[in-house]
Every structure is written in C-alpha cells, then in structure tokens.
Amino acid sequence: MTTDSSVLSAFAPTGKLRASINLGNPILANKDTVTGEPVGVSIDLARELGKRLGLPVDLVVFDTAGKSVEAVGDERADIGFFAIDPVRGASIAFTAPYVLIEGFYMVRNDSPIQHNNEVDSANTRVAVGKGSAYDLFLSRELKHAEIIRAPSSPAVVQTFLEQELEVAAGVKQQLESDAAKTPGLRLLGERFMVIQQAMGLPKSRGNAAADYLRRFVEEMKASGFVADALQRHKIGGASVAPVS
Known part of the structure; x- marks a missing residue:
C-alpha cells in the first residue's frame, strides 16, 4: 500500500494520527491493570496504521461510544473504531467490519x-x-x-x-x-x-484516505493481524469479520 502526501495530509492534518479510542467496549479497548495505559485490538490497529503511514499516533480516549463518534465527526480525531450505523454514517466514512460482536x-x-x-x-x-x-x-x-x-x-x-x-x-x-x-x-x-465493528474517518477527508483505510482493514483481517490481536488480549465473544 503506497501513500502519497495528499493521503498523509488527509489522515493527519495536525501531523499526528489522532485515534479516537472507546474504553466503554471491553472487546475493543481496556486499561492495562499495571500501567493504566489503553490496550486492546483498536489500539493495536491504530498503531499499525500509524506505522504504515509513517505518522506518530496520539490516542484520544473516551469512556463511551457516543463521545468517541462525536470526536471523529467533529474532526477532533482523525480515525475511530465504531459499530457501523446509518446515523453515524452521515459524517463518518466506514470501512467494512473487522470484528463481529x-x-x-x-x-x-x-x-x-x-x-x-x-x-x-x-x-x-x-x-x-x-x-x-x-x-x-x-x-x-x-x-x-x-x-x-x-x-x-x-x-x-x-x-x-x-x-x-x-x-x-x-x-x-x-x-x-x-x-x-x-x-x-x-x-x-x-x-x-450482530454489531459490526469497523474503522472510520471523517467523510470530509476525501475518497483517497477512505479507500486507503478500507484496504488497510482488509489486509489486517486477511493477514491474521486482527485474529492475533484478539487472542493476545484474551478477548472472547467476538469473531474476525470475513474479508470483503
């Protein structure tokens, strides 16, 4: 997956990839019991995306899905991890799901x-x-x-x-x-x-960034990255979504 400067600027206009993290869903994210830092599947995906883009990742943490969605919709964050829903889709471009709950x-x-x-x-x-x-x-x-x-x-x-x-x-x-x-x-x-958990970014960031994010999610499913993350974090009650 190649990245040009326009895609980078669409993802991270501030120079950092701000990832909206919802701690209200324990399947996606939790706090480490020792360090207190956010850990989980969504954090792993955010950091892997930042690595692919060559961008530092800033975790923007919330305690509810609603607040996390608002942060991306208002562009206080650049990407997020949400259940697909038509109400949210008014302002957010979703990928296909990566996890089913x-x-x-x-x-x-x-x-x-x-x-x-x-x-x-x-x-x-x-x-x-x-x-x-x-x-x-x-x-x-x-x-x-x-x-x-x-x-x-x-x-x-x-x-x-x-x-x-x-x-x-x-x-x-x-x-x-x-x-x-x-x-x-x-x-x-x-x-x-069945709750379809996907990644998303503001629709205003354009089709090129949205397409990149969709392809990233498909690669993360196909490569076993998502399955490995679920196992590593000892997450039950969720399954990897089929590759689109």
Whole structure:
C-alpha cells in the first residue's frame, strides 16, 4: 500500500494520527491493570496504521461510544473504531467490519421473559448504554418498550439493577461478566443483533484516505493481524469479520 502526501495530509492534518479510542467496549479497548495505559485490538490497529503511514499516533480516549463518534465527526480525531450505523454514517466514512460482536438481552432469573420477541412490550423498560450501537439499533427497532439510557455501556447492568428495570441490553461479553458478579441474572438464549465493528474517518477527508483505510482493514483481517490481536488480549465473544 503506497501513500502519497495528499493521503498523509488527509489522515493527519495536525501531523499526528489522532485515534479516537472507546474504553466503554471491553472487546475493543481496556486499561492495562499495571500501567493504566489503553490496550486492546483498536489500539493495536491504530498503531499499525500509524506505522504504515509513517505518522506518530496520539490516542484520544473516551469512556463511551457516543463521545468517541462525536470526536471523529467533529474532526477532533482523525480515525475511530465504531459499530457501523446509518446515523453515524452521515459524517463518518466506514470501512467494512473487522470484528463481529453479539448483542444480547439480560433479565432476572424470575423474569417471565424467555425469548427476544417478548421484550418489545409496553410494560418493559430496557437499559442501554447511551449512544451505543445497540442504543441506536433498538431505538429504531423497539416500538413499545421504553428505552432507559445508562451513562455508558459498562454502567448498563448497574442502571438495570438500581432502577429495577425489566431488561438490560448490551455486548454479550460485558453482560456475562456482570452477571458472573451478581447472582440471579440470565441472558436470553439468542442474540438480538450482530454489531459490526469497523474503522472510520471523517467523510470530509476525501475518497483517497477512505479507500486507503478500507484496504488497510482488509489486509489486517486477511493477514491474521486482527485474529492475533484478539487472542493476545484474551478477548472472547467476538469473531474476525470475513474479508470483503
């Protein structure tokens, strides 16, 4: 993959590649327990892209997907790692997905809800992470249930418990982790969506930069880079997206 000066300037008008990192999705990024520094698949991809472009990488860290998206949409960051969604696509050019993550519902053990199609009821309140991919998706899909927005994805189960809501929605891995700490909770038996995690950059940066980023993601999938990163960071509940 060759890079000319116009592509470099499109990616990094400040001279640094500013990568928007969302710590609200543990499949993509976490804080190292020893150093406190961001680590994860998205950080590995950001640094590899910077290496390919010959640019220093500046990690711009946020605690929610919504804030991370806004930073790229407002051009306070140059690239980001998000779930593909048409609302976000108004200002962001997405690659094909590099990772697929499952979205699940969780309820209490004594809940009468057994299947996904029972969630969309007028008597049901569903906790979601504000601005998350599943918030955007469920805001379109649920016609009768009330959506209650937690401040962030990691706060969904806490909100669900504190407000005595009927359902919590989120990334399967996050819900399973929270359920392991709190007796009396169970996940429903099937996913309600597949979250397609992709890279993206502001549409204003032009087609050449967007095409470069798309080709980069395809190479990272095909070469095994993404699979290796998932294994290295001990990430379960996610799979490498097919090469386009």
